[in-house]
Amino acid sequence: MIKLRGALILFLLLLVVFRLSSCATQKPKLVLFISIDQLRYDYLTRFSKYFGDNGFNLFFKDGANFTNAQFKHSVTKTSAGHAVISTGTHANVNGVIANRWYDRQQKSSVSSVGDDSFSLIASDRDGRSPHYLLAATIGDELKKSKGEKSKVVSISYKSTSAILMGGKDADAVYWFVDSLFTTSKYYLDELPNWVKDFNSSGRIKSYFGKTWDRILSDSVYNIQGPDDVEFVEDVAGLGRTFPHTVDGGKSSITESYFHAFRISPFGSEVLEEFVEQVIVHEELGQRDAVDILWVGFSSNDWIGHIYGPDSPEVMDMVIRTDRVLEKLFDFVDEKIGLNQCTIVLTSDHGIPALPELIANKNNDTSPGRINRAMVIEVIDGALSEKFGLLASAESWVSYVSASNIYLNRIALQEKSLSVSEAEQIVIPALSDMGCFQALYTHSQLENGDIEGELGEKALLSFFPGRSGDVFFQLKENWLFHGPTGTNHGSPWKYNVHVPLLFYGSGIKPGVYEEAVSIADVAPTVAQIIKVAMSGEVQGRVLDVALK
Known part of the structure; x- marks a missing residue:
């Protein structure tokens, strides 16, 4: 009897160990990649006291935080950055050297995602596809491995971000053109009904005339620079200082309004709502397969270009982005369960300060x-x-x-x-x-x-x-750059040092101070979802943060 009881206890212990091991190695149902355009790493420390419980703090409390993650390439542009994130390779392999370059055969500049062979749906803007991207994305590798069982969807306001994250074999890729979310015929022959319904719902137009003001008390923003800076331009009628009226400087809705809408926090709010609809209608993370969802928040970039990293506007936008992330994570938790997901948050590049402000602060520099x-x-x-x-x-x-x-x-x-x-x-x-x-x-x-x-x-x-x-x-x-605002593109720390945060299934929480590359994102996630990365991958698996 004693031997039998001992054998039973041993069996139960082995069963527990097996189940724990299985849980530890279980693949997520959804990999959620979030790229916040132009998010410098220091924003997360500078504004951290104003974050909520489950936005950025979801990663800080229960995720992996790589505090010294940097891009290794020189041309820190949106297209190049997103291609690195999604493929684990740099431009010398993937071919995406910048947002645009000169094509000697066409004798004109070309977009990194330009392709006249594939027109847009419901828009007469220039065609788009990923044909200039020469390396496979993590999504492409997943589709190659799992076929139709897994879905890959990518969304951003910018076509460059959405396409270069989604890759060649994505099931759907959406971006914002004029007044609606659309795609090109490379990906779909027509928009799904739910996308049409979202576009016709009036949600995007509902912000006309609304005011973007500080979300916190005015004094909180004193840690930033002045609100009224000479080298800041009034773009799309928003004005140079708070409060900003989102009407495009017109009494009725025109293209200028949609421009103003995109470069306000309201753009991110609507993008998050669109992401929720994607999750529902594509049933992402709700089937017997691993899915990938890419989300690119572009409004941060446009705001940073106009007002600069030391502006109250950028601070307000980061704090508001934290609220948007919290709303998205709550929704994902309700529909899928955060414990069933792996979430990665990073950025495509940073941004330098306005050179005139640097000169005012430090006479030893000559910007x-x-x-x-x-x-x-x-x-x-x-x-x-x-x-x-x-x-x-x-x-x-x-x-x-x-x-x-x-x-x-x-x-x-x-x-x-x-x-x-x-x-x-x-x-x-x-x-x-x-x-x-x-x-x-x-x-x-x-x-x-x-x-x-x-x-x-x-x-x-x-x-x-x-x-x-x-x-x-x-x-x-x-x-x-021109006479106002600021721009990225050089290899200095303010452009290359960005967040790299992981959370959820397969992730070992902690703060990791070692120097890592953003090219490490794709191979690390490939390891989590058990997908092989083919070709010349220049990043490495960040084993230190994996269970």
Whole structure:
């Protein structure tokens, strides 16, 4: 009897251990990826005392917080960042070097998701698809592994974010155009009825004339800079200071209103409502399969560009985003159960302060602004002085954008010059401008003939068929931008240091201070859902945070 009782106890213990082990390795029903456009990591510490219980604090209390997660590439643009998050690769592999680049065959700039072969549904805007993306996303790998059993859906206000997160094999990808959520015929032949119903519900138009004011008392925002800054522009009738009326500066609804709506916190509120509808109608996380849902909050980015990271507007937007996340997590918990999900939160890039504010605070720095016209003027002047004025072309430059300068082949042919001969004049002329930290030629990058950390970052942003003849990196606190607002794109800490937070199924809670890459997101999640990442994956599995 004693032996029998002992055997029974041993059996029960083994059963408990087996079940605990099974729970620990059980795959989630839903992987929820959240990308908050232009969310610097320091926002989470700077504004933490104003967060609710279950927004960002869901991760801080019961999740994994990687405090030193950074992008490793140079061109910190939206498209490039989202491609890194979703594929675990950089532009030198996935081909997405920036939001736009110059196509020499088409002799024009192209969008990272532009594709005239696939028109939009219910819109005459330019076609869209992921055909420029050369690496598989984690969603693509899931679809390859599980087929129709699993669903992949991606949503954002920006087509670039939604498409480059969702990938080539997503079941549905939605973004905002004009006054509605839509997609391209690459993904769907027509919008589902529930999307049509949402678009026609009047929800988006219901915010016309509403006021965006501080959600907390005015004094709380004193930790930020002044509300009225000279180098902030009135965009879409919102005005430069609180309160901001969301009407587009018009007495009736026009395109200007939809612009103002997108760059207000109300845009994020409606996006969250749309996400809830996606979960319900696609039954995400509610079937016998692993699903992936990508959500890209874009309004934060537009607000940051206009007002800057030290503005009361950015602080208010982050606090409001925390409320939106809490609402979304409550809904997911009700419909699926948070314990049945793995949630990942990160961002595609950060943002620098307005250079004029930096100069006011620190006389030892010399921040500044340059723009496309200034760069072209210097190059045209230097090459014309050396080789003579052009007769066949207006400029020696075809295009300048996102660290890439494309020299005009017609101009070079007229003067019987090689690209390398022109580069020998261009590089010194640009160096004399005093705003560039580093300048590289196409051949240097193609041959890997560069050194140092900045050089390594440049290599990760280089793709031979798409990058320019000259690649530049700005000095710290310099912007490639117009006379107001701010912009990202350089490899400095304020642009590359972003949150990386995990929560839920398969995650070991804790604060992890080791240096990690945002390219680690996709392979880590692939490990959780037991999906193999094919091709050249540059990220690694963050085993330290996995159960």
